[in-house]
Amino acid sequence: MIRFTLRRLGLSIFTLFLIVTIVFLINNVLPDDPGRRIAGPFAPQETVDIINERIGANDPLGEQYVRLLRNTITFDFGNSFSRDIPVNDILFPALGRSARLVALGLLLTIPISIAGGVYAARRRDTLADRAVVTFGLASASIPEFVSGVVLQFIVAVQLGWLPAFALAPSDAGFFEQLRFLILPALALVIVYFGYIARITRAGTILALDSDYTRTARMKGLSKRKVLWRHVMRNALQPTVSVIGVQVGYLFAGLIGLEVVFNYPGLGRLIFTAVGDKDFPVLTAAVILVAIVYMLMTLIADLIIAWMNPRIRMEGGRA
Helix, strand or coil: HHHHHHHHHHHHHHHHHHHHHHHHHHHHHHHHHHHHHHHCCCCCHHHHHHHHHCCHHHHHHHHHHHHHHHHHHHCCCCCCCCCCHHHHHHHHHHHHHHHHHHHHHHHHHHHHHHHEEEEEEHHCHHHHHHHHHHHHCCCCCCCHHHHHHHHHHHHHHHHHCCCCCCCCCCCCCHHHHHHHHHHHHHHHHHHHHHHHHHHHHHHHHHHHCCHHHHHHHHHHCCCHHHHHHHHHHHHHHHHHHHHHHHHHHHHHHHHHHHHCCCCCCHHHHHHHHHHHHHHHHHHHHHHHHHHHHHHHHHHHHHHHHHHHHHHHHHHHHH
């Protein structure tokens, strides 16, 4: 297990190195003038030159690349161009707000999706199975911000059951904050239910048809014991992998949803940084999303390796 963990950790670090390199190429190698992008097309050249000197755009590319690697290791990206305060003072509060939204969305999505997938698998080729699969395919094809707008209009505007925006007042208690986050969290449930439920259904069907399941039934175990002791442990392995990947997608895909619900999370921060041409904030946010994505994938791999010893043995030998 230690060899497996170290190998996965090494792959994650190498992936982060590639992402940082890609970010550097996009920001520095493509033909463009960062100072002009920040100052605007009508700013005098003297102002543009001052900006380029201040942000280090005139330094050699090798020096800029090393500086970006050092900033990634220390996670110190300097000050924001638009607000002139440390990037971390903006970035981490936004990450915390997005994490609360993602956590609530997963708390609702995972049990509903797993239950729906298992329910459909145990009733394979019936009307209930087709209904779950069809709803999953339809919901997964709708972007988060579209389902968010529909929920906002129906639930918040027409029915008035929940707030139309996601940010609770600063003095709001825990349950009041949950009330403000339920609507955008439901938008996440609608989108990600189908994918997780279909993966769970496929894994459950495969496990139900396996030899070890038939052997357990022949021994006289009840259907409930067979399901929880033998089927679920193997059926949920691809589901765990998918959930780990989806967590990274959630953080990266919150831009439209947070803009719709006027929620100052990481996605809205990226959207604002693009509009303000605030490259330190944008670079730090993109790298932070990549780190979150890799950590969640690594955790999912470790959980799968714990569930299936053969995977960690093969990974340790590789």
